[in-house]
Amino acid sequence: MGSMCFYVSSVTNAIRGKELLDKNGIRAHISRLADENIKNGCGYCIFVSSDYERAESLLRSCGIRIRGARKMNDLK
Amino acid sequence: MKGGTVYFDNAATTWPKPYSVRKAVNRALTEYGANPGRSGYPMALAASRQVYRCRELAAEFFNLNNPSNVVFVQSCTMALNIVIKGLLKNGGRAVVSDMEHNAVMRPLHAVSPGYPVYDVATVFLGDTERTLESFGRCIRPATRAIVCLHASNVFGVRLPVREIGMLARRHGLAMVVDAAQSAGVLPIDMQADCIDYLCVPGHKGLYGPMGIGMLLCGSDRFIPPLLEGGTGSFSASLRQPQDLPDRFESGTVNTPGILGLAAGIEFVKRQGINEIANREMRLISYIYSRLERMKNIRLYTPKPDFSWSAPVLSFNIEGRHSEEVADALSKKGIAVRAGLHCAPNAHRKFGTLDTGTVRVAPSAHTTMAEAGYLCGVIERMAG
Secondary structure (H helix, E strand, C coil), rough: CCCCEECCCCCCHHHHHHHHHHCCCEEEEEECCCCCCCCCCEEEEEECCCHHHHHHHHHCCCCCCCEEEECCCCCC | EEEEEEEEEEECCCCCCCCHHHHHHHHHHHHHCCCCCCCCCCHHHHHHHHHHHHHHHHHCCCCCHHHHECCCCCCHHHHHHHCCCCCCHCCEEEECCCCHHHHHHHHHHHHCCCCCEEEECCCCCHHHHHHHHHHHHHCCCCCEEEEEEEEECCCCCCCCCHHHHHHHHCCCCCCEECCCCCCCCCCCCCCCCCEEEEEEEEECCCCCCCCCCCCCCCCCCCCCCCCCCCCCCCCCCCCCCCCCHHHHHHCCCCCCHHHHHHHHHHHHHHCCHHHHHHHHCCCHHHHHHHHHCCEEEEEEECCCCCCEEEECCCCCCCCCCCHHHHHHHHCCCCEEEECCCHHHHHHHCCCCCCCCEEEHHHHHHHCHHHHHHHHHHHHHHHC
8 A cells, every 4th residue: 555755854743744644644654864865864654545635735735845755655 | 958958949940850750761871872863773762762752742742733843952041042043043023021041031032132032021920911012012123032931030020821822823923931930830831822832941840850952842833943953864974964953953852851751741740730730839829928927038920829929929029139038948948049030031020139039949850848847947047
């Protein structure tokens, strides 16, 4: 099952984003950033397995800066 | 009497701490001991979640809409330093009240030691209109902020912060509130009170441990950090991250302090902030009533009343220095603070700069029996 990974700068934003998505019925989990394509290093990812567009829109609407996004083949 | 001490020094630090606070501090060290915001293994993420939970609790408690704008700092003083030095970094002036603590006055002095960059407004007890007029008269074209305490840490005098906040907003100024004596005792609504920056200690009315405070940012004005360093974010860049809270949280945060603070906020919510305030005000009113009937006692305000006061009072015994009185009370197992309370301006206003005062401040744990004991000892001392 595929998933979308949204890169955010800090653990605070990651937890805030996950809680926001959970409250809106989108299951999410967070992990440490592990993507060499993201410049400047160190950060966190929010993984969602459905409703990618709505998830992104919700995150942006509450001011969470998304540094990048990547479709993943496997939900970790 | 708790642990052999009748404790009336709660304006400095509340004591005893609730059991839930002590337990939370212990849990931080035993269950959440990893560094939050730096790694992805379970204990580190669990610690991060606990830290974030405290941000949520604080944001809700003070009605701030974004938990990320709750910044953990070491103290209310640190929060005030960040805001004052940041807002005035490129010039400008601030308006302050005539009762400010050194946590406000020394950073303002440090901004420009040779030339005061502040104007001092007069607070009139219980007279919001005259107080507001005084603040209004101090606003100049160069004014950038109003920085004021919510309640005096010496005399309990309360400022009409909502009205002052509205004045600041009308003039496009930042409203900075030093809530050292009010957070957890008087209701604070950052949005309704028009507060842009709320500076809060964790170890007083919120019953957390020492070494933790908060800066709650309700404004998107840019304030540069006082410290730069590791934040666990954007690590390849030499530039300090600009997002909150990372901009102001370089270095490892104080997880035991933060978890203890969260438990303290929950304690206040469970007890009810109004219930705590009413209870403390009843105790202060009782003490005041007893003291005003005694010979040789000097009181400096009218009887405390919620319309203008927080539950703190100051007194002296005629002919005796405040430190001498505090020392004598200490020998009877009573803890109070004497002297100038780091607030020389407040003492200047009330004419007590030379002698200081003896300050009495109850907490949610103080009993009427303790208040009675205090009054009995003072009565015998005052003769």
